[in-house]
Amino acid sequence: MTEQFSNREGIKGMINPTRYGLHRVAYWMQRLSGLGLLAYLIGHIYETSTILNGKAAWNNMLSLTETPGGHMVLVLVIGMCVFHTGNGIRLMISEGGKGVGKPGQPEYPYRASSLNSKQRLCIWVSIALAALAMMYGAGVLFGD
Amino acid sequence: MATVEVPQEKKAESTIPAPTQSTPKTITLRISRFNPSENAETKFEEFKIPVQKWTTVLEAILYVKQNLDHSIAVRYSCRQASCGSCGMKINGKPRLACYTKISELESNVVTVEPMNNFPIIRDLAVDFKQLFSTHKKMKPFIVNEESEVLPGTKEFVQTPQDLEKFLQFSYCIKCGLCNSACPTMATDKSFVGPQGLAQAYRYTVDNRDQGKKERLKIVDQSHGIWRCHFAGSCSNVCPKGVDPAMAIQLLRGYLLGFRT
Incomplete structure (x- = not known):
C-alpha cells in the first residue's frame, strides 16, 4: 500500500506539537531534548577524546566552547538536561500507573483524568526548573 | 369536511417567549477528495453553504451531498455519537462529524479530511x-471457563x-x-x-x-x-x-x- 493510500501522518505528524494540548507539547519537548542530549553526548565524547592528541589539541578544542556560541550551546544543554530529567521522572511514575487518576463514570464534557492538573503542574514545573537552570547557567558562563 | 374547533384558551397568545432565531451565515466547507480508482492525488473542493448555530459538520457535508455534489463519499449512521462511523479530521484535529458543531470551530472555513493513520477508501471514508x-x-x-450459565448456576456478582x-x-x-x-x-x-x-x-x-x-x-x-x-x-x-x-x-x- 502506498503512503498516500495508507494516509499515515509520518514524522511530520509525530513532531507537530500543536492540536492536542500540553501533554503533546511535553511529548515533543521530551523527544527533542532527548535527541539534543544524545547529540551533546556524542559531541562531548569527541571533545574529550581530543586530549589523546596532546595538550595543544585539547586547548584548541576548549577554546571553541569558550566562545559566546559555545556558551549558548551549554546553556541549552543545561535546559534540555533539567527538563528531560523532570519530565522523565513524571513519565516513569505515570507509566507505572501512578498519578493518572482513577477510572470512573465519565461525565460530559469528558475531561480525561490521565491529563489531570497534577500532571500539567509537573510539566510546568519541569519547564520552570529548566528555565531557572538556564538562567543560572547563563549567569555563570556569561558573567565576568 | 369536518373541522376541528380549537378551544378558546388555546387561541390565547402564548406567554412563553419564542426561541431566539439563529442568524444563518455562509461558511466555506473544504472537502478532501481522493478516488484511488481515478487518480492517486488528493485535492480539495470548496463549497459555500448556509449554516445555523446548531449545524453539525456532518449536516454540512450532507447538505453538500444532497444539493451540490452527490459523489462525496462519507460514512455515517447514527448522527448522535453512538456508532463511531463519522470520524474525520476537522480543521486539523480528529473529531466525530456528527458531534462537532460548526459554530464551536469559530472559523468561516471548515476543512474536512479523512482520518490519518487509516488507509483511505475514498474521500472521507477510511478502512477500519x-x-x-x-x-x-x-x-x-x-x-472464563465457568461463564456458561447452566441450570443450577447463577450470574456473576x-x-x-x-x-x-x-x-x-x-x-x-x-x-x-x-x-x-x-x-x-x-x-x-x-x-x-x-x-x-x-x-x-x-x-x-x-x-x-x-x-x-x-x-x-x-x-x-x-x-x-x-x-x-x-x-x-x-x-x-x-x-x-x-x-x-x-x-x-x-x-x-x-x-x-x-x-x-
Whole structure:
C-alpha cells in the first residue's frame, strides 16, 4: 500500500506539537531534548577524546566552547538536561500507573483524568526548573 | 369536511417567549477528495453553504451531498455519537462529524479530511480493517471457563466498585479517533494503538475474566504497549471520555509489577 493510500501522518505528524494540548507539547519537548542530549553526548565524547592528541589539541578544542556560541550551546544543554530529567521522572511514575487518576463514570464534557492538573503542574514545573537552570547557567558562563 | 374547533384558551397568545432565531451565515466547507480508482492525488473542493448555530459538520457535508455534489463519499449512521462511523479530521484535529458543531470551530472555513493513520477508501471514508483486527486480537470478551450459565448456576456478582474499574473503557465506540491522533501510530504501522490497548485493559481488569495472562502476553511485544510514550493525544480527542491513555498506563502497571 502506498503512503498516500495508507494516509499515515509520518514524522511530520509525530513532531507537530500543536492540536492536542500540553501533554503533546511535553511529548515533543521530551523527544527533542532527548535527541539534543544524545547529540551533546556524542559531541562531548569527541571533545574529550581530543586530549589523546596532546595538550595543544585539547586547548584548541576548549577554546571553541569558550566562545559566546559555545556558551549558548551549554546553556541549552543545561535546559534540555533539567527538563528531560523532570519530565522523565513524571513519565516513569505515570507509566507505572501512578498519578493518572482513577477510572470512573465519565461525565460530559469528558475531561480525561490521565491529563489531570497534577500532571500539567509537573510539566510546568519541569519547564520552570529548566528555565531557572538556564538562567543560572547563563549567569555563570556569561558573567565576568 | 369536518373541522376541528380549537378551544378558546388555546387561541390565547402564548406567554412563553419564542426561541431566539439563529442568524444563518455562509461558511466555506473544504472537502478532501481522493478516488484511488481515478487518480492517486488528493485535492480539495470548496463549497459555500448556509449554516445555523446548531449545524453539525456532518449536516454540512450532507447538505453538500444532497444539493451540490452527490459523489462525496462519507460514512455515517447514527448522527448522535453512538456508532463511531463519522470520524474525520476537522480543521486539523480528529473529531466525530456528527458531534462537532460548526459554530464551536469559530472559523468561516471548515476543512474536512479523512482520518490519518487509516488507509483511505475514498474521500472521507477510511478502512477500519486494522483497527478491528487489532481489537479482536485483544480478546474483547470475558475469558472464563465457568461463564456458561447452566441450570443450577447463577450470574456473576459484581459490586459497583468492581464495575467502576472497567465501565469507562467499555464506552469505546471504535471510532478510531484515538488511533488517528496517536503520534506512535503516525510512524509505526505495526503498533497496536490506543484503542486496542484500552480494550485489553477493559477486559483484564474485569473480575469475571481469567484471561489476564494471555492479554498481557499479547500487548507485551515490540510493537505493543511499550511503544506508547504517554503523549495523551488519544484521551484528548476521545468523544466518549474513555481515556485510553489512563488505561494504557494502568495496564503497564501490571507488566511492571506495580499492580497484581
